[in-house]
Amino acid sequence: MDLLYKIFVDPFLQMGTAPDLLVQTLWEGLVAGVLYSLIALGFVLIFKASGVFNFAQGIMVVFAALTLVGLHEHGIPAYLALALTILVMLGLAFAVERLILRPLVNQPDIILFMATFGLTYFLIGFGELIFGGETKIMIANQLGLPRGAIDLKFAGGFVSIQKIDVAAAIIASIMVAGLAIFFQRTRIGRALRAVADSHRAALSVGISLEQIWVIVWFAAGLVALTTGIMWGARSDVSFALDVIALKALPVLILGGLTSIPGAIVGGLIIGIGEKLGEFYWGPLMGSGIESWFAYVIALIFLLFRPQGLFGERIIERI
Amino acid sequence: MRAAGGPDVAVGDVLLSVENVSLSFGGVKAVSDVSFDIRKGEIRAIIGPNGAGKTSMLNVINGFYQPQKGRITFKGQTRAKMRPHDAAYGGIARTFQNVALFRGMTALDNIMAGRTLKMHASFFWQLLRYGPALREEVEHRQRVEEIIDFLKIQEIRRVPVGRLPYGLQKRVELGRALAMEPELLLLDEPMAGMNLEEKEDMSRFVLDVNDHYGTTIALIEHDMGVVMDLSDRVVVLDHGNKIADGTPDEVKRNQAVIDAYLGVAH
Amino acid sequence: MLYREAGQFKSNYAADVAIFPILQDRIGLAVILFIAAVIIPWFGSTFLIQAVMIPFLIFSLAAIGLNLLTGYTGLLSLGTGAFMGVGAYACYKLTTYFPNVNIIIWIAVSGFFSAAIGVLFGLPSLRIKGFYLAVATLAAQFFLSWCFIRQPWFYNYNVSGAIEVPTRSLFGVPVTGATATETTRYFVVLGFVVVMTWIASNLVHGRIGRMWMAVRDMDLAAELTGIRLLPTKLLAFATSSFYCGVAGALLVFLWYGGAEPAVFDVNLSFFILFMVIIGGLGSLTGSFFGAALIFIMPIVLRYLPPKLGIPVHPATVEHIQYMVIGALIILFLIAEPAGLARLWQIGKQKLRVWPFPY
Numbered sequence: 030m031d032l033l034y035k036i037f038v039d040p041f042l043q044m045g046t047a048p049d050l051l052v053q054t055l056w057e058g059l060v061a062g063v064l065y066s067l068i069a070l071g072f073v074l075i076f077k078a079s080g081v082f083n084f085a086q087g088i089m090v091v092f093a094a095l096t097l098v099g100l101h102e103h104g105i106p107a108y109l110a111l112a113l114t115i116l117v118m119l120g121l122a123f124a125v126e127r128l129i130l131r132p133l134v135n136q137p138d139i140i141l142f143m144a145t146f147g148l149t150y151f152l153i154g155f156g157e158l159i160f161g162g163e164t165k166i167m168i169a170n171q172l173g174l175p176r177g178a179i180d181l182k183f184a185g186g187f188v189s190i191q192k193i194d195v196a197a198a199i200i201a202s203i204m205v206a207g208l209a210i211f212f213q214r215t216r217i218g219r220a221l222r223a224v225a226d227s228h229r230a231a232l233s234v235g236i237s238l239e240q241i242w243v244i245v246w247f248a249a250g251l252v253a254l255t256t257g258i259m260w261g262a263r264s265d266v267s268f269a270l271d272v273i274a275l276k277a278l279p280v281l282i283l284g285g286l287t288s289i290p291g292a293i294v295g296g297l298i299i300g301i302g303e304k305l306g307e308f309y310w311g312p313l314m315g316s317g318i319e320s321w322f323a324y325v326i327a328l329i330f331l332l333f334r335p336q337g338l339f340g341e342r343i344i345e346r347i
Numbered sequence: 348m349r350a351a352g353g354p355d356v357a358v359g360d361v362l363l364s365v366e367n368v369s370l371s372f373g374g375v376k377a378v379s380d381v382s383f384d385i386r387k388g389e390i391r392a393i394i395g396p397n398g399a400g401k402t403s404m405l406n407v408i409n410g411f412y413q414p415q416k417g418r419i420t421f422k423g424q425t426r427a428k429m430r431p432h433d434a435a436y437g438g439i440a441r442t443f444q445n446v447a448l449f450r451g452m453t454a455l456d457n458i459m460a461g462r463t464l465k466m467h468a469s470f471f472w473q474l475l476r477y478g479p480a481l482r483e484e485v486e487h488r489q490r491v492e493e494i495i496d497f498l499k500i501q502e503i504r505r506v507p508v509g510r511l512p513y514g515l516q517k518r519v520e521l522g523r524a525l526a527m528e529p530e531l532l533l534l535d536e537p538m539a540g541m542n543l544e545e546k547e548d549m550s551r552f553v554l555d556v557n558d559h560y561g562t563t564i565a566l567i568e569h570d571m572g573v574v575m576d577l578s579d580r581v582v583v584l585d586h587g588n589k590i591a592d593g594t595p596d597e598v599k600r601n602q603a604v605i606d607a608y609l610g611v612a613h
Numbered sequence: 614m615l616y617r618e619a620g621q622f623k624s625n626y627a628a629d630v631a632i633f634p635i636l637q638d639r640i641g642l643a644v645i646l647f648i649a650a651v652i653i654p655w656f657g658s659t660f661l662i663q664a665v666m667i668p669f670l671i672f673s674l675a676a677i678g679l680n681l682l683t684g685y686t687g688l689l690s691l692g693t694g695a696f697m698g699v700g701a702y703a704c705y706k707l708t709t710y711f712p713n714v715n716i717i718i719w720i721a722v723s724g725f726f727s728a729a730i731g732v733l734f735g736l737p738s739l740r741i742k743g744f745y746l747a748v749a750t751l752a753a754q755f756f757l758s759w760c761f762i763r764q765p766w767f768y769n770y771n772v773s774g775a776i777e778v779p780t781r782s783l784f785g786v787p788v789t790g791a792t793a794t795e796t797t798r799y800f801v802v803l804g805f806v807v808v809m810t811w812i813a814s815n816l817v818h819g820r821i822g823r824m825w826m827a828v829r830d831m832d833l834a835a836e837l838t839g840i841r842l843l844p845t846k847l848l849a850f851a852t853s854s855f856y857c858g859v860a861g862a863l864l865v866f867l868w869y870g871g872a873e874p875a876v877f878d879v880n881l882s883f884f885i886l887f888m889v890i891i892g893g894l895g896s897l898t899g900s901f902f903g904a905a906l907i908f909i910m911p912i913v914l915r916y917l918p919p920k921l922g923i924p925v926h927p928a929t930v931e932h933i934q935y936m937v938i939g940a941l942i943i944l945f946l947i948a949e950p951a952g953l954a955r956l957w958q959i960g961k962q963k964l965r966v967w968p969f970p971y
Contacts, residue, residue: 082744128943129943133947138743139744140946140950142744143886143946144942144946144947146886146939146942147938147939147941147942148943151939151940151943152939153939154931154933154935154936154938154939155932155935157932158929158932158933275751275879278751279748282748315764316763318759320758321755321756321758324752324755324756327748328752331745331748331749332740335740335745411833411837431836432836432839434837435837440837441837443834447833448831448834449826449827449830449831449834449835450830450831451829451830451895452827452830456826460823460826460827460838460840463820463827463838463839463840464838464839466820473816473819473820473821474812474815475812480819483820484820485627488626488630492626
């Protein structure tokens with residue numbers, strides 16, 4: 030009885046009696062969710078256009094951030110370092126297309142998925158080799174990102190909102206909107222959607238698959254870079270981030286692998302759900318449940334709605 | 348190799364009957380209110396233009412799709428829902444249009460896989476590969492070799508099926524189906540993609556299976572010559588509806604059938 | 614010319630279904646077993662046995678376990694590390710509660726605990742496949758990892774969060790704990806690995822193996838041949854987790870001598886998966902090859918350059934290791950998806966016709 034009370038009643042009481050804490054937690058969850066969404070977004074981009082589950086998406090976030098900071102550490106001014114990093118991500122896209130995608134073009138999806146495992150570990154080793162394995166600080170100030178917090182009085186208490194988080198939310202929204210317009214309105218966007226539908230058909234109308242793949246991986250790289258900057262600005266830049274990057278997977282399950290709105294919604298749900306779960310129910314179980322909470326949510330979805338909230342239902346025809 | 352178990356159906360009696368079966372996918376009606384029967388020991392052809400619902404019909408019979416309306420009666424037992432697994436144990440085996448072999452395995456292993464439902468040695472003996480498990484393995488290997496002899500595929504026993512030419516793959520698939528010792532064998536376009544010589548070989552195999560083992564056969568086929576030569580009775584589908592049912596001669600002269608097939612002659 | 618099977622005719626099916634029908638293969642196997650059981654313990658250095666052979670055998674066993682699930686049955690699992698952990702902690706709890714029972718028995722029993730957890734987390738495989746199933750196994754991985762760290766019951770409320778292996782003996786000779794020699798431990802590990810590999814080989818060459826491969830290759834057709842999907846998949850999860858659990862127990866009890874929960878993390882899962890991919894999905898010998906490459910290569914990287922006079926920073930070694938492994942994965946998937954095992958088979962094929970080219 031006591032246990033039932035602790036699970037089903039007490040947390041909600043806590044929420045009610047300290048609404049400022051609730052709002053704070055919700056905000057934290059929202060911010061985490063935005064970042065998850067961005068990672069998932071890069072993933073959806075690549076999956077939509079090449080059918081590849083890019084397990085390395087999270088690592089690309091870290092790699093991009095590391096490159097940026099690493100270049101700056103070597104004395105290159107911030108904005109130039111940013112430009113160079115963008116070039117690096119372009120180079121990465123070319124390399125991946127040439128060395129991984131093209132040789133494996135006709136293989137089953139699971140093989141390509143496993144190839145991205147290889148890519149992940151390669152990038153971890155490579156990034157750490159070039160830039161060193163110590164934790165680094167993101168050059169948020171040098172890039173002109175805001176610092177400090179806004180304290181709001183709310184319901185008798187305080188809610189503290191980091192300016193950088195607001196910036197992150199705004200930038201993320203701009204990026205999503207930009208990508209949506211890009212896909213719907215431009216010629217290249219149309220080509221991307223064609224490739225996502227059918228490689229062969231796209232080839233037969235003269236769309237170059239190789240070009241498309243480079244564009245898509247570059248776009249995903251840019252998303253990764255933005256995410257890396259935002260995330261690095263909140264916490265530090267190190268490859269421990271990759272465990273967090275794995276969180277994008279439950280987000281995708283929730284949102285559906287092919288849906289951009291799904292990635293956003295999924296990310297927000299997971300982010301908020303996780304924070305609420307950790308803060309209000311975590312202490313009951315020993316805390317640290319953030320490490321698996323998202324996965325359990327994803328698992329439940331997989332059992333009852335495998336295509337996610339926005340994905341397409343797959344019917345197997347024989 | 349007669350299938351064991353189940354109420355015995357005498358030759359000539361109805362083995363399987365399809366009653367008022369309707370099947371749709373989303374909004375598309377694949378099969379509309381189709382009824383026909385298959386008598387024991389006969390070779391029944393299911394024909395019709397592309398998209399007529401023939402493969403869907405076969406899928407319903409072996410339990411892949413559950414029809415929205417109607418029912419199937421097999422060996423006197425009517426089932427509302429039949430799972431593929433139940434169909435297999437009941438004595439229904441099947442080959443596929445696009446050859447559904449196990450590509451990671453050799454031809455021999457594929458056919459041995461067809462013996463799975465006859466192999467009962469427990470997990471414990473499997474761990475040791477001794478005693479009942481080993482005896483079973485040898486015994487069933489013997490049976491499978493009989494099928495291999497019958498289908499004349501001795502040389503390719505140990506070849507991974509992915510490397511075999513299409514015609515041989517279809518033969519291996521037939522072997523796997525035969526290994527199940529079915530009472531009813533469903534063949535989905537067994538001659539598709541074959542040249543004349545291969546077709547003659549396959550036709551002979553189909554006839555032999557029916558003659559020698561007494562297996563009832565339902566086959567989907569596009570080659571009219573094959574259909575006329577092999578089958579005892581024919582049912583014709585078009586756009587999901589049954590438009591004719593009878594002996595090959597009757598069906599050949601049926602105006603509705605001619606209209607449906609207008610222009611198509613092999 | 615040496616490796617020819619000409620003249621080796623089988624006169625009955627019993628001989629033909631034997632797992633090593635070719636005489637040269639049987640001789641080869643005998644030689645390998647002789648080297649493993651006699652040469653290495655007698656002539657091998659402490660370093661060779663402790664730092665190379667024991668872990669190599671243990672990781673091979675884990676790789677076999679994962680191979681049964683992913684290579685033979687086609688169910689991609691990223692939870693191997695956690696299942697190994699279940700075995701290790703089960704063994705630990707069992708032997709602390711019942712210290713007088715033979716440790717060999719507890720190691721074997723801990724496999725069953727792992728198998729049970731494996732079946733539990735394998736239940737979703739009824740409805741989900743491929744990438745989605747991989748994510749479900751990640752749920753198992755993260756949840757169980759968290760249990761090992763945050764649930765003090767697992768490590769007997771030890772303040773440090775780590776477990777230390779108590780001394781246990783077999784016929785009066787210590788096999789675990791600080792006093793056990795590496796040779797004794799090597800023999801125990803070798804015993805487990807030889808027996809369990811033999812059992813795995815029996816399974817995959819018989820009905821069960823065919824059922825698993827059928828499910829992997831085309832599960833719809835498998836169903837139609839009368840194979841029930843869920844029991845077959847769950848059996849794969851159970852068997853695979855059993856092997857991983859025993860490997861985990863061996864890892865802690867007969868190699869490390871203790872464990873921190875971080876040992877059984879997602880990185881371990883990936884490493885074992887890489888062993889299976891590089892060694893060859895669906896091949897037992899491949900599991901050994903893969904374990905050898907992934908495990909021994911870092912040792913070579915760490916110890917060879919100093920011997921050649923090139924100073925190398927230990928952190929750099931780890932970075933290069935990751936790069937090489939990542940690159941190898943991609944390379945193998947492109948060039949030889951069937952892994953080292955296939956290369957080995959091609960090699961044997963060439964031996965068959967040697968000295969002729971074909």
